[in-house]
Amino acid sequence: xxxxxxxxxxxxxxxxxxxxxxxxxxxxxxxxxxxxxxxxxxxxxxxxxxxxxxxxxxxxxxxxxxxxxxxxxxxxxxxxxxxxxxxxxxxxxxxxxxxxxxxxxxxxxxxxxxxxxxxxxxxxxxxxxxxxxxxxxxxxxxxxxxxxxxxxxxxxxxxxxxxxxxxxxxxxxxxxxxxxxxxxxxxxxxxxxxxxxxxxxxxxxxxxxxxxxxxxxxxxxxxxxxxxxxxxxxxxxxxxxxxxxxxxxxxxxxxxxxxxxxxxxxxxxxxxxxxxxxxxxxxxxxxxxxxxxxxxxxxxxxxxxxxxxxxxxxxxxxxxxxxxxxxxxxxxxxxxxxxxxxxxxxxxxxxxxxxxxxxxxxxxxxxxxxxxxxxxxxxxxxxxxxxxxxxxxxxxxxxxxxxxxxxxxxxxxxxxxxxxxxxxxxxxxxxxxxxxxxxxxxxxxxxxxxxxxxxxxxxxxxxxxxxxxxxxxxxxxxxxxxxxxxxxxxxxxxxxxxxxxxxxxxxxxxxxxxxx
Amino acid sequence: xxxxxxxxxxxxxxxxxxxxxxxxxxxxxxxxxxxxxxxxxxxxxxxxxxxxxxxxxxxxxxxxxxxxxxxxxxxxxxxxxxxxxxxxxxxxxxxxxxxxxxxxxxxxxxxxxxxxxxxxxxxxxxxxxxxxxxxxxxxxxxxxxxxxxxxxxxxxxxxxxxxxxxxxxxxxxxxxxxxxxxxxxxxxxxxxxxxxxxxxxxxxxxxxxxxxxxxxxxxxxxxxxxxxxxxxxxxxxxxxxxxxxxxxxxxxxxxxxxxxxxxxxxxxxxxxxxxxxxxxxxxxxxxxxxxxxxxxxxxxxxxxx
Numbered sequence: 001x002x003x004x005x006x007x008x009x010x011x012x013x014x015x016x017x018x019x020x021x022x023x024x025x026x027x028x029x030x031x032x033x034x035x036x037x038x039x040x041x042x043x044x045x046x047x048x049x050x051x052x053x054x055x056x057x058x059x060x061x062x063x064x065x066x067x068x069x070x071x072x073x074x075x076x077x078x079x080x081x082x083x084x085x086x087x088x089x090x091x092x093x094x095x096x097x098x099x100x101x102x103x104x105x106x107x108x109x110x111x112x113x114x115x116x117x118x119x120x121x122x123x124x125x126x127x128x129x130x131x132x133x134x135x136x137x138x139x140x141x142x143x144x145x146x147x148x149x150x151x152x153x154x155x156x157x158x159x160x161x162x163x164x165x166x167x168x169x170x171x172x173x174x175x176x177x178x179x180x181x182x183x184x185x186x187x188x189x190x191x192x193x194x195x196x197x198x199x200x201x202x203x204x205x206x207x208x209x210x211x212x213x214x215x216x217x218x219x220x221x222x223x224x225x226x227x228x229x230x231x232x233x234x235x236x237x238x239x240x241x242x243x244x245x246x247x248x249x250x251x252x253x254x255x256x257x258x259x260x261x262x263x264x265x266x267x268x269x270x271x272x273x274x275x276x277x278x279x280x281x282x283x284x285x286x287x288x289x290x291x292x293x294x295x296x297x298x299x300x301x302x303x304x305x306x307x308x309x310x311x312x313x314x315x316x317x318x319x320x321x322x323x324x325x326x327x328x329x330x331x332x333x334x335x336x337x338x339x340x341x342x343x344x345x346x347x348x349x350x351x352x353x354x355x356x357x358x359x360x361x362x363x364x365x366x367x368x369x370x371x372x373x374x375x376x377x378x379x380x381x382x383x384x385x386x387x388x389x390x391x392x393x394x395x396x397x398x399x400x401x402x403x404x405x406x407x408x409x410x411x412x413x414x415x416x417x418x419x420x421x422x423x424x425x426x427x428x429x430x431x432x433x434x435x436x437x438x439x440x441x442x443x444x445x446x447x448x449x450x451x452x453x454x455x456x457x458x459x460x461x462x463x464x465x466x467x468x469x470x471x472x473x474x475x476x477x478x479x480x481x482x483x484x485x486x487x488x489x490x491x492x493x494x495x496x497x498x499x500x501x502x503x504x505x506x507x508x509x510x511x512x513x514x515x516x
Numbered sequence: 517x518x519x520x521x522x523x524x525x526x527x528x529x530x531x532x533x534x535x536x537x538x539x540x541x542x543x544x545x546x547x548x549x550x551x552x553x554x555x556x557x558x559x560x561x562x563x564x565x566x567x568x569x570x571x572x573x574x575x576x577x578x579x580x581x582x583x584x585x586x587x588x589x590x591x592x593x594x595x596x597x598x599x600x601x602x603x604x605x606x607x608x609x610x611x612x613x614x615x616x617x618x619x620x621x622x623x624x625x626x627x628x629x630x631x632x633x634x635x636x637x638x639x640x641x642x643x644x645x646x647x648x649x650x651x652x653x654x655x656x657x658x659x660x661x662x663x664x665x666x667x668x669x670x671x672x673x674x675x676x677x678x679x680x681x682x683x684x685x686x687x688x689x690x691x692x693x694x695x696x697x698x699x700x701x702x703x704x705x706x707x708x709x710x711x712x713x714x715x716x717x718x719x720x721x722x723x724x725x726x727x728x729x730x731x732x733x734x735x736x737x738x739x740x741x742x743x744x745x746x747x748x749x750x751x752x753x754x755x756x757x758x759x760x761x762x763x764x765x766x767x768x769x770x771x772x773x774x775x776x777x778x779x780x781x782x783x784x785x786x787x788x789x790x791x792x793x794x795x796x797x798x799x800x801x802x803x804x805x806x807x808x809x810x811x812x813x814x815x816x817x818x819x820x821x
Contacts, residue, residue, distance in 0.1 A: 092690075094683075105695055267804075
């Protein structure tokens with residue numbers, strides 16, 4: 001019996017960059033109507049492979065076959081002509097244009113014709129989009145639906161989805177999966193890039209696992225378990241984080257009441273009457289899809305936004321008002337902040353690690369008579385590198401030379417060295433590989449066990465359920481009441497992330513394992 | 517009555533040079549290109565138009581020569597910023613200074629000379645309507661063309677596919693590039709259009725509005741054009757309103773002097789600039805509106821490979 005012809009077949013695809021072999025003799029077969037996962041850590045070579053398929057990077061060696069014919073995909077335009085579409089992780093939409101206008105930039109036809117086609121495709125694939133609405137007022141999920149529609153309307157035979165679920169709330173993910181299954185049933189091949197194992201196991205027919213630029217296995221993810229996939233993906237076991245027992249003397253350390261704030265950017269989310277408190281020896285998780293006010297909240301907590309007391313907004317540290325202090329004043333009192341952007345906000349890209357360590361730790365004896373104590377600073381950087389197991393060229397390496405995960409470990413280590421009373425971390429493991437993420441989470445838990453108050457803002461519910469003691473959900477600038485992690489589950493938090501705060505309280509009590 | 521006729525008809529003429537240059541700059545800025553060399557391009561256009569008219573005797577040749585030279589100058593700016601990725605502000609200023617120098621070189625042998633201005637267009641009975649006739653219908657052809665240009669620019673930007681592409685590129689050239697739009701080509705085209713319009717605007721000054729060549733005769737109008745587009749929040753009708761406002765205040769200045777009112781002349785000369793900018797700043801306060809209409813990538817160096 002002859003095997004059916006794959007839609008796309010890669011053989012021995014190799015791409016070398018000066019410092020790294022990004023793809024090393026990679027083979028990949030995608031059949032029509034198949035949902036094919038490409039699984040791997042950051043830096044495993046997934047992105048390079050996708051760029052090769054989409055024509056924006058040319059391979060050094062290897063062959064690409066499309067419908068059994070060898071092809072040389074020279075540009076994204078050529079890929080689109082062949083019938084290869086891509087939905088990007090970072091959306092390439094224009095905020096000030098409407099949905100239909102955005103789509104018309106890539107798909108021929110008048111706005112009126114396209115609006116008609118958009119409505120038809122929306123209905124067929126469950127992608128709710130209002131053609132005449134401007135993108136700037138849309139949620140991340142809606143934006144993604146426009147991206148997908150734009151791709152579908154070009155009538156592709158193969159769609160590449162680059163980490164599409166990283167921006168969606170849980171219910172949105174289920175909806176996306178339905179759409180993808182509907183597309184696959186039309187005979188469209190789908191390449192689904194992800195590092196989230198449960199999603200791949202729920203959705204995909206086949207998984208190609210990559211590590212260090214090579215394919216380390218092609219498996220059926222539905223019959224594998226998460227552990228075996230993890231082992232394949234990172235080459236070793238990851239121990240789940242360990243929590244210390246809850247401590248008795250938990251007093252409120254950080255307390256925010258009645259926080260209202262209107263950002264200058266007219267399209268940014270307004271904070272409305274936000275209340276929260278973090279106690280010593282606990283981790284409070286702020287869940288929510290990004291863009292719901294998390295940015296303003298963390299800025300207000302870290303002191304980047306200084307609050308005027310006349311509006312009734314108050315930020316208290318152990319009973320002392322600190323809302324009027326800037327970041328430096330708050331750090332001096334033990335309130336430290338790890339921002340989500342590592343380069344440019346957490347660290348100066350072109351400065352060395354030693355210089356970067358001094359940015360936040362100069363209160364800790366690094367300055368004498370107005371002069372920097374370079375020896376101490378260098379020593380602190382070395383110590384941080386050692387304790388956090390940062391892979392780098394030493395304290396004189398520039399921040400931008402580190403991988404995301406290593407730089408994040410360094411920044412976390414720098415803040416931990418200050419022994420904070422309160423640590424606020426925004427997306428602490430965003431874009432960080434699995435191993436580094438596990439190390440960072442463990443350090444945060446250790447800090448909690450030592451009695452510090454920790455506040456985590458995260459889009460990844462798995463992370464929040466893994467390390468937090470209590471959860472509050474952020475939606476359109478409002479914050480829900482806090483619930484204990486063990487009294488809720490991912491589905492109810494997901495509903496709250498879509499605005500239904502009451503769902504948090506409807507959750508079944510005493511649920512030990514939130515992750516199925 | 518005569519004063520009213522003088523101000524209205526004069527405003528239309530006084531605003532014409534600004535309208536040409538401003539509509540051109542508006543299109544360029546909508547594509548994300550902050551061309552600060554407008555002053556120099558208008559001056560070069562003024563000199564080139566004057567010389568070409570003097571040599572050929574044809575107004576059309578004058579305007580055409582001015583448009584071509586304006587476009588060429590602006591394409592140098594486009595090359596610096598789009599190909600060599602030079603800073604837009606610095607490049608624009610440099611080309612502007614180059615244009616001023618070029619204008620005095622071109623006009624060197626024509627300093628202080630005059631030419632015959634553009635004739636009024638014969639609109640038959642329309643021109644004979646009392647009051648309205650002398651106000652609106654005794655103008656030269658460029659005045660009417662500038663009004664057509666306002667509507668054409670609005671239509672281009674808001675009702676055509678090309679306009680949509682220009683706006684998209686102005687908002688995010690990176691995203692536009694990812695969609696396969698020809699970012700550099702479109703931007704260069706917009707800039708060339710802006711340069712050509714600035715050239716025509718300059719030539720209107722030297723061959724129609726005041727048909728003589730004198731170095732420095734553009735006198736900051738290029739900068740007013742830049743201010744008009746920015747303070748007009750990149751909305752066609754506001755930019756046009758600003759141009760007419762500027763024209764009318766400069767006419768008012770002449771009338772007040774004619775009435776013999778004793779106001780320092782320096783203050784009077786500054787009035788059009790001050791009033792126009794204050795007015796536009798006042799009507800353009802709404803931040804949502806600004807965000808929706810401003811090209812987000814304006815002035816930023818292109819980051820494509």
